[in-house]
Amino acid sequence: xxxxxxxxxxxxxxxxxxxxxxxxxxxxxxxxxxxxxxxxxxxxxxxxxxxxxxxxxxxxxxxxxxxxxxxxxxxxxxxxxxxxxxxxxxxxxxxxxxxxxxxxxxxxxxxx
Amino acid sequence: xxxxxxxxxxxxxxxxxxxxxxxxxxxxxxxxxxxxxxxxxxxxxxxxxxxxxxxxxxxxxxxxxxxxxxxxxxxxxxxxxxxxxxxxxxxxxxxxxxxxxxxxxxxxxxxxx
Numbered sequence: 001x002x003x004x005x006x007x008x009x010x011x012x013x014x015x016x017x018x019x020x021x022x023x024x025x026x027x028x029x030x031x032x033x034x035x036x037x038x039x040x041x042x043x044x045x046x047x048x049x050x051x052x053x054x055x056x057x058x059x060x061x062x063x064x065x066x067x068x069x070x071x072x073x074x075x076x077x078x079x080x081x082x083x084x085x086x087x088x089x090x091x092x093x094x095x096x097x098x099x100x101x102x103x104x105x106x107x108x109x110x111x112x
Numbered sequence: 113x114x115x116x117x118x119x120x121x122x123x124x125x126x127x128x129x130x131x132x133x134x135x136x137x138x139x140x141x142x143x144x145x146x147x148x149x150x151x152x153x154x155x156x157x158x159x160x161x162x163x164x165x166x167x168x169x170x171x172x173x174x175x176x177x178x179x180x181x182x183x184x185x186x187x188x189x190x191x192x193x194x195x196x197x198x199x200x201x202x203x204x205x206x207x208x209x210x211x212x213x214x215x216x217x218x219x220x221x222x223x224x225x
Contacts, residue, residue, distance in 0.1 A: 043216040097209045099146045102155045
């Protein structure tokens with residue numbers, strides 16, 4: 001049973017657009033919610049992460065919105081660029097130093 | 113700079129042979145490391161948890177005799193794929209946590225021919 005559901009599977013936006021990727025979880029014990037960016041042939045790179053005591057976090061062009069009651073969180077990419085074209089994964093974990101549970105990923109294409 | 117280093121980045125081996133993949137935490141000690149596997153266009157799936165000085169914990173469906181994990185020091189975990197078969201071809205990625213933040217290695221693309 002997948003514990004973190006991610007949508008959409010793929011997304012195409014124009015340069016400058018704001019792609020939004022959504023994730024939903026079931027396990028209320030999760031307390032760490034990161035987003036990773038992965039380019040082909042590379043390991044995932046941490047973009048931004050949030051803990052459940054905060055409803056929004058912004059780092060540069062990346063924003064996480066977190067809705068604890070709905071058990072949902074989303075990634076917004078402002079002013080998207082072709083270089084943002086990659087696969088994005090949401091994830092969740094319980095406590096520190098426990099393995100991450102990943103969503104299935106969203107393949108983002110930003111076209112000029 | 114990199115926090116977790118993985119080596120090699122690519123390896124091609126013949127069916128029936130064994131391949132060792134190394135995962136190092138750089139400038140920090142990691143008592144626990146995680147090994148994930150990622151098939152093309154799929155997500156990362158946890159294979160096992162590597163514990164320094166004790167046996168690894170494997171996820172359901174992962175053969176512990178096939179995927180040998182050794183975490184002999186606080187900065188190094190190794191994954192050995194024994195008697196590799198073409199279906200073992202995949203992208204293997206390790207992770208270690210620093211200050212509560214999981215970091216990933218660059219990944220190892222294993223191709224078994």
